[in-house]
Amino acid sequence: MTRAMGAALRRIQLGNALSAFGNGFTVPYLYVYVAKVRDLGASTAGTVLAMLAVAALFVLPFTGRAIDRRGPLPVAVVGTVCAAVGSLGIGLSGSAPLVIAAAVALGAGIAVIQPALATMIVWSSTPATRSRAFATQFFLNNLGLGVGGLLGGLLVDASHPASFVRLFGIEAAMFLVLGAAIASVRLPSSPRVADEVPGAEPARGAWRALLADRRMVWLCLLGFVMFFACYGQFESGLAAYATEVTRVAPSTMGVALAANTAAIVAAQFVVLRLVEHRRRSRVVATVGLLWAVAWMAAGLSGLVHGAAVATVLLVSTYALFGLGESLLSPTVNPLVADLAPSPLIGQYNSAFALVKQMALAVGPAAGSLMVGHGLYTAYIGLLLACALGVTVLSLRLGRLLAPAQDRPHPREASPSEPGGLPGPAEDAAASAPVVATGEAERADSVTCGSAG
Numbered sequence: 001m002t003r004a005m006g007a008a009l010r011r012i013q014l015g016n017a018l019s020a021f022g023n024g025f026t027v028p029y030l031y032v033y034v035a036k037v038r039d040l041g042a043s044t045a046g047t048v049l050a051m052l053a054v055a056a057l058f059v060l061p062f063t064g065r066a067i068d069r070r071g072p073l074p075v076a077v078v079g080t081v082c083a084a085v086g087s088l089g090i091g092l093s094g095s096a097p098l099v100i101a102a103a104v105a106l107g108a109g110i111a112v113i114q115p116a117l118a119t120m121i122v123w124s125s126t127p128a129t130r131s132r133a134f135a136t137q138f139f140l141n142n143l144g145l146g147v148g149g150l151l152g153g154l155l156v157d158a159s160h161p162a163s164f165v166r167l168f169g170i171e172a173a174m175f176l177v178l179g180a181a182i183a184s185v186r187l188p189s190s191p192r193v194a195d196e197v198p199g200a201e202p203a204r205g206a207w208r209a210l211l212a213d214r215r216m217v218w219l220c221l222l223g224f225v226m227f228f229a230c231y232g233q234f235e236s237g238l239a240a241y242a243t244e245v246t247r248v249a250p251s252t253m254g255v256a257l258a259a260n261t262a263a264i265v266a267a268q269f270v271v272l273r274l275v276e277h278r279r280r281s282r283v284v285a286t287v288g289l290l291w292a293v294a295w296m297a298a299g300l301s302g303l304v305h306g307a308a309v310a311t312v313l314l315v316s317t318y319a320l321f322g323l324g325e326s327l328l329s330p331t332v333n334p335l336v337a338d339l340a341p342s343p344l345i346g347q348y349n350s351a352f353a354l355v356k357q358m359a360l361a362v363g364p365a366a367g368s369l370m371v372g373h374g375l376y377t378a379y380i381g382l383l384l385a386c387a388l389g390v391t392v393l394s395l396r397l398g399r400l401l402a403p404a405q406d407r408p409h410p411r412e413a414s415p416s417e418p419g420g421l422p423g424p425a426e427d428a429a430a431s432a433p434v435v436a437t438g439e440a441e442r443a444d445s446v447t448c449g450s451a452g
Contacts, residue, residue: 015181017140022174024148055107060354067346076116080179083109091168115349131330138329229386232363245302256318263322281398288390294320299380
């Protein structure tokens with residue numbers, strides 16, 4: 001069982017890394033390609049970016065139900081095909097309606113892939129190895145995006161539209177590679193969360209059950225604040241603040257984003273060793289404090305705008321965000337899985353992905369409006385409050401969690417095998433409490449749900 005799970009997880013992680021690599025080729029250039037290279041204008045480019053988010057918001061409420069009814073594998077494969085068609089469509093489209101339609105397909109495909117892959121990782125890992133599996137996924141995502149972006153910059157030429165078509169063709173091919181990789185995966189017969197098999201029967205009342213789970217609702221609220229205060233500001237409010245208030249050169253933003261990626265790549269597995277045996281709620285609370293320092297650094301950079309120290313402060317802001325992200329990756333997604341009843345793993349993953357997407361839709365709009373209207377102090381103050389809110393909300397969530405959810409497997413995890421999967425002897429030792437833990441968590445979930 002352990003060897004089969006390890007092989008499945010390795011294929012999932014490899015396909016995911018290649019997909020991120022392909023995505024990195026196009027992410028920095030999508031706006032420029034639509035607005036300038038295809039000469040469709042800034043409004044069309046903005047609509048294309050908006051449609052990526054709108055499509056995700058539309059499909060995610062239905063994705064979880066499909067995963068729990070049909071299983072994560074076929075849903076993920078459909079998502080990869082849809083994303084590949086959308087990516088290639090953007091590269092080949094020469095008119096506004098066609099490129100917008102292609103953006104809808106790309107956004108919908110990516111939105112479907114994310115919770116389906118998360119559910120496959122849950123199925124292919126154990127409670128003792130799940131933090132390492134999600135940390136590895138996050139690490140490979142960022143590494144793939146970074147390498148893809150660098151290579152894309154070498155291949156692209158604004159005077160030759162064909163070079164952009166090549167980039168979108170590479171991205172489409174990598175989505176298909178991801179689909180082929182996961183299509184060949186043999187998932188375990190059941191997830192190592194509880195003793196039922198998701199997808200055996202249609203999930204009934206899935207949203208009602210999720211909303212009755214007070215801990216999951218609290219986690220979703222926490223997730224919205226986290227994504228609003230970090231990811232939702234990277235390419236909008238914070239970038240605008242950096243150029244208009246701190247007055248750094250546009251090239252400095254590339255250095256800042258590189259610092260963010262470098263912090264994640266350098267710190268991920270060092271951080272994992274420090275947090276995987278600690279309480280998840282306290283790890284997330286630490287992230288809130290770390291991001292509060294990051295926003296204070298951003299605010300100070302605006303007070304000394306134009307000086308070298310302002311650049312250092314801004315780059316430090318992005319690096320601190322990256323360090324916080326590396327703390328979250330082995331913490332939050334495994335917690336979503338541990339909160340989910342076995343028949344609703346896909347629903348819980350999709351709901352959390354929906355919350356993230358909502359924050360990514362609201363965050364850039366709020367940040368851009370505040371900075372655009374000169375509300376610089378209020379902008380920094382709002383996000384500093386959000387960062388401290390992450391700390392408060394996470395500590396409150398910790399009081400609702402069962403001990404096995406907040407600090408699972410204190411000393412069971414072993415990094416001796418690829419993906420952090422335990423060896424056969426360790427798996428035998430760890431498997432005994434799994435069912436008992438699942439039963440205890442389900443009983444506690446019912447209690448909290450009734451109390452809510």
